[in-house]
Amino acid sequence: MFKNEEMEINLGPQHPSTHGVLRVKLRLDGETITHCRPMIGYLHRGVEKICENQTFFQGQVWTDRMDYCSAVANNLGWAEANEKLFGITVPRRAQYIRTMLNEFNRLASHLIWLATHALDIGAMTVFLYAFREREDILDMNEAFCGSRLTTTAFRIGGLREDLPPGFEKLVKKFLAKFPTCLEEYENLLSENRIWKKRTIGVAKLSAEDAIALGVTGPVLRAAGVPYDIRKAFPYAAYAEMDFEVPTKTEADTYARYLVRMEEMRQSARIIQQCMDGMPEGPVMAKIPKILKAEVNEVYHATEAPKGELGYYLVGEKGSGNPYRFHVRAPGFINLQSLPKMAEGGLIADIVAAIGTLDIVLGEIDR
């Protein structure tokens, strides 16, 4: 009808479905997107520069504030990258506790994804249900380290404190009810006709494109590539855990939903195994109060809820600060694939595409 007239509009930066301050420049032909360009940087705080001017211990506080929905996973990556830089071996009990808290964090992050993604597409009810369970996980964070969101849960070399008394009871209570909660969400969504219409075949990204664009995490696994860093390059206590890497081949929004739901089940399994096999012993390695680096560079990648979270650190001889600190944020790299997903689709579906990537602008802009 208006073939010759393309319209250019901005989605965001203040739009409820952009999960923060993402701005997407869209060119539309009717309702079809012909061109899509994400514009980022509204939340840029210069975390890399700040951390280069602080000590190794202080830097961890900044990792909380990158992906604020999965602070524990960020802490784990930071602590392990530093341990690799200094050659520290962490006690086994600390590894188990780290693994357990990291999986709890994955649950919390996936729950917040489920809640907001469903809300974006129009399923209001799931939001409150998912936040109810997330609240329990945040309570556990609070019991362990005193804060709920910006946790700074771990220390370089292990943990600051052992698990608090009564923590096992909380975990048991949570694990007993969580499978029924998952069923509840699935009853609301999996066979919902509207949900299926809004997600099946929407925002497709084939495996070749995903690998070429560096996409990792559930988005890559929903395209049929069983790449999970917990299995491929095991860290923490994941080598001793028995779990599966769920994959789907449809590579659309619905497949990513199914993959994430199955991942939550596997996370619950890992938590159960951590509780059953929790070893005794110290939780902190013997390290000096002030860490002085040698000339060294490390790249340590962990499987954050959103994908591959990599920390690149360069140490300077005798210096207490990292000479160079760089974060490979999963959201930053994954967001590159948004034009590929959205172009050629309808404008209403870009909301689903943004939601299915599970982005947090705090880590994209850093």
Next chain:
Amino acid sequence: MADETLPQPPETPEAPAGPYVYDYAASPQRQIVLPKTVPLPSLKTYQAEVKAAAAADEAKWAKQLADFEVAKAKAEAEGKDAPKPPVRAVPRKDDNDLKTPWPQEPKDADLLHLQEVLGSKVEEIFEQAGELTCQVSKDAILEVLQLCRQDAKLNYEMLADQSATHYPAAKEFAFSVVYHLTSISRRKRLRLRILVPEGFIPESACAVYPSANWMEREIYDMLGIRFANHPDMTRILCPEDWEGYPLRKDYPVVGWGQRDISFREDRGGRLELIAMQKAGQLGINLKQPKAE
């Protein structure tokens, strides 16, 4: 759209004088301490350092022995007691769990294969902390990336990360650019590294790995390295009109318009005094009760 219809932007006012002047001397926090060393991990440098340290240790010991002989001869001549013979210092062993990963000789098949195929284009290969590093010539980076992507023995499908580091103390180069490649099928990681001088424009990796697009834009934004044949070489995180490159080592930590008095630097307690006065006006008692 015609430009005349748009309202003209107001003239830019001059930058305010006073506390917002970019004056390093006035504000101690803004003073830049440039790094004096070049912390570029390298097997050659490490081996040279170890050799030099061993030679220095040996020289020190030889001097100690010579001094002892002189002192002994002198004591004998004067008829005094002979001095104590010197004891060679043993390096102190720290009682902690730190095992520093030093650079090691390359043993991995991938690194050896790369060196065999590329020959003189490889400048250095080594392993450190279980990670493989291959430093290649800066002109050959695209060729090396293509080899890593397509060679059946290497088969690195994904460019996981790309970043750069500024080394102002180095003479032959100014930056190192690192590429972290991942092979999903072979479960391996490889780090490629090039050293580029100021103003050099390395070839973009976008032709081989499209994921390099935003990472190279970020490097350009943060460190000011441009990449040739990049589809869209613009700033990504900072605004388009931003001046300077924030992650360079000569860029100050405290930016424009930030307060000049730091609480840490405030030895005279001026800020505390102001806070107390303000609180007093509001009727709040900020004074801490003295411990008994």
